[in-house]
Amino acid sequence: MQKLSVCANKKNRKAILELLQSMGCMQITTEGIDDPDLKKMDTQAQRSRFEKSAQMFDQALELLDQYAPEKSGMSLFSGKEEVSREKLNEIQKHQQKYIAKVNRILSAQKDITEHKGTILKDENQIAYLQPWMNLDVSMNAKGTKHTQVLIGTLPGTWTDEQLYAAVSKDLGEAAAVDARVVSTQNDVTCAAVICLKKDAENVENALRSEGFAKPSQVVRGTPAQAVSKLQEDIELQKKEIEALEKQIASESGSREDFKIAADYYRTRAEKYRLLGTIPQSGNAFFLEGWVPKKDAPDIEKILTEQFGAAVSVEEPAEGEEQPTLLHNNKFSESVEGVLESYGLPKKGHVDPTFIMSFFYVIFFGMMFADGGYGLVMVIACGIVLLKFKDIEAGLRKMVKLFFWCGISTAVWGFLYGGFFGDLIDTVARTFFDYSGSEPVLKALWFEPLGNPMRLLIYCMLFGLIHLYFGLGIKGWEYLKDGDVVGFVSDILSWYLFLTGLVLILLPTELFGSIAGDSFDFSPVAKLGTLAKAITIIGLLLILVMQERQTKNWVLRILLGAYDIYGVTGWLSDILSYSRLLALGLASGVIANVVNMMASMFGKSVIGAILFIVIFLVGHTLNFAINILGAYVHTNRLQFVEFFGKFYEGGGEPFAPFKTENKYIHIKEEKAV
Amino acid sequence: MSFSMGFVMALLGAALSTILAGMGSAWGVGLAGQAAAGVVSEDPNQFAKVLILQLLPGTQGIYGLLVTFITLSKIGLLGGAAATDMSLATGLTIFAACLPIAIVGLVSAYHQGRTSVASIGIVAKKPDQFGKAMLFPAMVETYAILALLISILAVSNITL
Numbered sequence: 001m002q003k004l005s006v007c008a009n010k011k012n013r014k015a016i017l018e019l020l021q022s023m024g025c026m027q028i029t030t031e032g033i034d035d036p037d038l039k040k041m042d043t044q045a046q047r048s049r050f051e052k053s054a055q056m057f058d059q060a061l062e063l064l065d066q067y068a069p070e071k072s073g074m075s076l077f078s079g080k081e082e083v084s085r086e087k088l089n090e091i092q093k094h095q096q097k098y099i100a101k102v103n104r105i106l107s108a109q110k111d112i113t114e115h116k117g118t119i120l121k122d123e124n125q126i127a128y129l130q131p132w133m134n135l136d137v138s139m140n141a142k143g144t145k146h147t148q149v150l151i152g153t154l155p156g157t158w159t160d161e162q163l164y165a166a167v168s169k170d171l172g173e174a175a176a177v178d179a180r181v182v183s184t185q186n187d188v189t190c191a192a193v194i195c196l197k198k199d200a201e202n203v204e205n206a207l208r209s210e211g212f213a214k215p216s217q218v219v220r221g222t223p224a225q226a227v228s229k230l231q232e233d234i235e236l237q238k239k240e241i242e243a244l245e246k247q248i249a250s251e252s253g254s255r256e257d258f259k260i261a262a263d264y265y266r267t268r269a270e271k272y273r274l275l276g277t278i279p280q281s282g283n284a285f286f287l288e289g290w291v292p293k294k295d296a297p298d299i300e301k302i303l304t305e306q307f308g309a310a311v312s313v314e315e316p317a318e319g320e321e322q323p324t325l326l327h328n329n330k331f332s333e334s335v336e337g338v339l340e341s342y343g344l345p346k347k348g349h350v351d352p353t354f355i356m357s358f359f360y361v362i363f364f365g366m367m368f369a370d371g372g373y374g375l376v377m378v379i380a381c382g383i384v385l386l387k388f389k390d391i392e393a394g395l396r397k398m399v400k401l402f403f404w405c406g407i408s409t410a411v412w413g414f415l416y417g418g419f420f421g422d423l424i425d426t427v428a429r430t431f432f433d434y435s436g437s438e439p440v441l442k443a444l445w446f447e448p449l450g451n452p453m454r455l456l457i458y459c460m461l462f463g464l465i466h467l468y469f470g471l472g473i474k475g476w477e478y479l480k481d482g483d484v485v486g487f488v489s490d491i492l493s494w495y496l497f498l499t500g501l502v503l504i505l506l507p508t509e510l511f512g513s514i515a516g517d518s519f520d521f522s523p524v525a526k527l528g529t530l531a532k533a534i535t536i537i538g539l540l541l542i543l544v545m546q547e548r549q550t551k552n553w554v555l556r557i558l559l560g561a562y563d564i565y566g567v568t569g570w571l572s573d574i575l576s577y578s579r580l581l582a583l584g585l586a587s588g589v590i591a592n593v594v595n596m597m598a599s600m601f602g603k604s605v606i607g608a609i610l611f612i613v614i615f616l617v618g619h620t621l622n623f624a625i626n627i628l629g630a631y632v633h634t635n636r637l638q639f640v641e642f643f644g645k646f647y648e649g650g651g652e653p654f655a656p657f658k659t660e661n662k663y664i665h666i667k668e669e670k671a672v
Numbered sequence: 673m674s675f676s677m678g679f680v681m682a683l684l685g686a687a688l689s690t691i692l693a694g695m696g697s698a699w700g701v702g703l704a705g706q707a708a709a710g711v712v713s714e715d716p717n718q719f720a721k722v723l724i725l726q727l728l729p730g731t732q733g734i735y736g737l738l739v740t741f742i743t744l745s746k747i748g749l750l751g752g753a754a755a756t757d758m759s760l761a762t763g764l765t766i767f768a769a770c771l772p773i774a775i776v777g778l779v780s781a782y783h784q785g786r787t788s789v790a791s792i793g794i795v796a797k798k799p800d801q802f803g804k805a806m807l808f809p810a811m812v813e814t815y816a817i818l819a820l821l822i823s824i825l826a827v828s829n830i831t832l
Contacts, residue, residue: 341803449742452825579817582735585824589738596750628724629731635803636810 001322001347001654002296006287008309013278013285016307017271017657022666024658026299027323028289030277038279038286043272050269053099057262058662060102061255063109067245068252080390080665083260088666091260098254098261105251108244115237115244122230122237125219129230131183131190132215132223140218148200150193150207152214158189166210167193167203177203259663267659274657290323290654322347324651332357334401337394342639343649350473352647356638359466360401363637365408366459367583367630370591372420373623374410377402390665405630416584417443420619421591430599431608448585453514455581463577463641464502467570470645471495477646489545497538498570503531539564573641579633587626594618678763679747679756685770686743689823693736693777693816700729700785707789711796721795721802725788728809732773732781735820739773742827755832762832769826776819784812 004026008016020026091098132139135151143149154163163179171177177199182190191212195203204212219226279286291299296313303309316322324344326336328351335357345351368374381403385396413419417439424441428434448455475491478484505511507525524531543560550556598614601607659666708722741750743766748754791805 338803341801449828452828456821456825575818576814578821579814582817582821582824586731586734586738586820589741590734593737593741625727625730625734628727632724632728632806632810633813636807639803639807640811 001290001316001325002293003314003316003322004287004289004291004296004299005312005314006303006309007284008287008303008307010280010283010285012307012309013275013280014271016287016303016309017274019302019306020299020657021267021271021659023295023299024656025295026289026291026657027655028274028287028657030279030286030288032288033279033286035279038281040279041276043276047269047272047276050265050272054262054265054269056099056102056106057258057265059109060105060251061258061262061663063105063248064252064255064258068249070255080392080661080663081256081259082390083664083666085666088260088264091257092264095261095264098257101251101254102258105248108248112241112244115241119234119237122234125217126227126230128217129219129223129227131185131188133183133227135182135190135192135223137192138221139215139223140220143194143197146197147194148197148203150195150200150204150212152191152207152212154189154191154207154213155211156187156189157184158191163189163191163193167195167206170202170206171195171199263659263661263664266662270657270660289657292325292654316347321652323654325654326351326353328353328357331404334397334404335360337397337401338635338638340653341635342643342647344651344653346648346651349648349651350477350646352473352643355469355473356642359469359642360634360638361404361408362462363466363580364405364630364634365410365412366462366580367633368405368409368587368626369412369416369584370418370420370587371410371413372418372423372619373587373627374406374408374413376623377406377409377627381406409630412584415443415445416588417441417447418588418591420615421588421593421595423591423595423615426595426599430611431603433603448581449589452581452585454519455584456578457514457519459577459580460574462580463574463637464498466577466637466642467573467645468495470642470647474646485545485548489541489548493538493541493545495538496534497542497564497567500531500533500535500538501567503527504535573644576641577637579637583626583629583633586629587622590622590626591619594622674756676757676759676763678758678760679754681760681763682743682747682755682758682766683749685767685774686740686747688767689736689739689743689770689774689777690733691736692774693739693781694733696778696781697730697733697736700732700781700783700788701726703782703785704729704788704792707792711792714796715799718795718799721799722792725792725795725806725809728788728806728813729781729784731813732777732784732816735773735816736777739770739820739823739827742824743770746827746830746832758832762830765830766827769823769830771823772819772826773816773823777816780812780816780819784809784816787812 006016020028137149137151139151141149141151158166158181160179160181163181164177167179168177177193177195179191179193182192184190191207193203193207221229291313300311300313303311324347326333326339326344328336332354336353338360339345339351339353339356365374381399384391384399385403391399419441422439422441425434425439428440434440446454471491471494475487478487478491503524506521507528511521542564543557545560546563547556547559550559594615597618598611599607601610704726708726711722712719744750745752747758747766787809791808794801794805
């Protein structure tokens with residue numbers, strides 16, 4: 001990273017910003033320039049106008065996707081479309097036309113929402129009228145010249161007789177009253193009562209005392225008529241909605257143009273955001289920012305030659321915070337995503353991507369360890385890499401990582417003798433009457449299930465190497481800073497102490513019984529004295545030097561003794577690598593179980609068909625769960641055990657000022 | 673065919689490792705699944721991430737199955753001659769060898785499920801912190817792996 005400072009003529013500022021934006025390799029900061037004479041421009045209004053336009057186009061695109069879905073297969077891997085600069089200018093020139101189109105779409109959508117609201121209202125009305133469907137007069141019928149109609153609801157469940165008894169109890173015998181229950185539902189009774197006008201008050205009082213209430217909404221005509229009218233209305237609204245949806249869908253031809261326009265507005269909004277932060281005087285403006293070292297000369301040249309700007313490039317000052325941009329070879333860059341998910345290295349610290357990439361791929365392979373699964377990964381990732389060239393950079397790195405992990409998985413699979421578990425042997429025994437005692441597919445190294453202890457020792461050895469590398473990186477950082485005392489007392493001491501301990505422990509009874517016949521540690525025993533010597537040197541170094549900043553000698557030794565206790569941390573870290581064995585066994589044995597289940601139907605045509613079906617389902621499942629396990633635990637070994645020895649994240653990612661494109665990628669005709 | 677008590681105990685151990693570890697995984701995956709469904713209802717784009725987090729407590733069930741399988745093939749139940757006349761002491765030894773993954777599988781899967789729920793919360797609020805969120809449930813799983821390792825080593829080193 002280098003720091004670039006620019007001072008240029010104000011009239012060029014938009015052109016310069018546009019250029020920097022399209023190059024996308026400068027992180028602009030303006031906090032450093034604070035001169036009271038310099039003013040900042042208020043661009044909030046323009047910026048929000050552009051943001052709103054971009055949003056409108058986004059909305060329109062969403063609607064198009066909803067009403068006229070785009071046919072696309074592997075959308076996950078389809079990258080941004082490539083658009084030429086001319087096309088962008090063309091759209092820019094006719095932007096009013098596109099805005100009009102978008103407005104039409106959005107207003108059509110607004111109408112659709114309104115129509116949907118009307119439908120909802122109608123439906124509620126219909127639901128409300130349902131209990132009244134048997135009423136064959138209008139709900140607000142008043143009656144005739146001599147009679148009065150009372151229509152309403154009563155709480156509780158009533159029958160015709162109960163209702164009649166209730167209304168006629170004050171009218172004496174042979175009352176001229178007709179009481180009918182229209183419907184009862186949910187403990188509410190809809191009732192209609194006809195009586196003579198002179199009795200009306202009496203009847204109404206009788207009803208009221210039972211909790212009678214007139215309907216809250218009244219419709220014109222009989223309820224049945226009203227409902228059919230409402231249903232007609234719903235049909236009508238639906239037709240309207242359909243027409244509007246068609247109208248929106250008919251704009252789908254402009255989808256590509258909309259995408260370009262949306263990104264155009266987004267880019268401009270970003271430009272105006274930055275413009276608002278730039279300090280400027282009457283005729284000049286100032287910029288400051290971080291530029292990757294390799295791009296700095298280019299930018300400097302363009303700015304000075306094309307715009308006559310004054311540019312100065314300087315190295316960052318000691319201890320100055322600066323953004324981090326990872327830079328690795330083609331193989332190692334594939335694990336950058338994993339590193340980023342933990343946190344980028346701070347400036348001045350080592351980027352562990354290179355070393356991590358090898359261990360990552362090896363450990364992943366050990367945990368997944370199957371020739372067949374590995375080949376599936378290699379083929380799948382290979383196809384994606386070849387076919388979808390323009391996928392987003394981060395995703396591409398991820399796919400590449402799995403490609404390499406696939407190769408490693410296949411290699412470890414063949415070392416362990418696993419190809420879809422014991423597929424080859426199962427098929428040979430089930431369908432080809434193979435009955436030899438030797439497996440058909442022999443392990444190139446050895447079968448882990450046959451001798452798990454041997455592999456466990458190897459796993460711990462790999463773990464120790466991994467951790468030593470971690471400690472080594474920390475040591476390298478000490479040496480880079482010229483801190484030799486720190487290197488000897490914090491790093492070398494542990495190397496000596498741990499290596500000595502391992503050499504002392506290996507020939508003991510304990511390890512001998514763990515290793516069984518697979519290892520002969522007796523040669524190590526000859527190193528006995530040497531081992532003891534380096535252990536003691538390491539121990540003393542830790543005891544005396546680890547807490548060297550403490551002035552009080554008693555405290556210093558006591559704290560040093562406590563640091564020696566840290567050896568338990570090393571023990572648990574190394575034991576943690578036993579997951580390499582456990583997960584490797586898990587994927588292999590479950591694959592064997594699948595094969596065994598598949599072969600249960602014997603040697604016949606149906607048996608073969610069932611074999612294929614069970615094989616496909618079972619191995620897909622095992623593949624999915626174990627690739628997840630391998631991924632998660634490889635990350636864990638890196639993040640917890642490896643990074644725990646030296647790494648601290650917290651670096652700021654490099655965030656250059658660039659085009660904020662969501663849909664498109666602009667193809668530049670000439671290299672800038 | 674008659675079975676010795678030892679054979680029954682060995683089979684019981686084999687069964688328990690699938691039963692208990694499977695129960696734990698079902699519990700953990702279930703807990704995490706409820707949280708994951710809640711996140712997806714708000715933000716369907718997080719589906720892949722929360723699905724991975726939901727699956728993490730599922731491995732204990734697999735480990736249980738693994739030990740069961742190794743035990744069953746040890747006592748010859750999967751082809752070959754079943755050791756139906758096994759002594760009670762041998763049977764109990766195999767039973768004991770199955771216990772680590774059975775019990776630790778149950779408990780760790782449940783707690784891993786709860787940790788997954790919390791991690792799904794991280795993804796819901798900060799989807800870009802997925803790498804860190806994944807680490808917390810993976811920490812719990814360590815103990816299931818250690819138990820698995822001991823069960824495998826014990827079962828495969830017992831001589832009938």
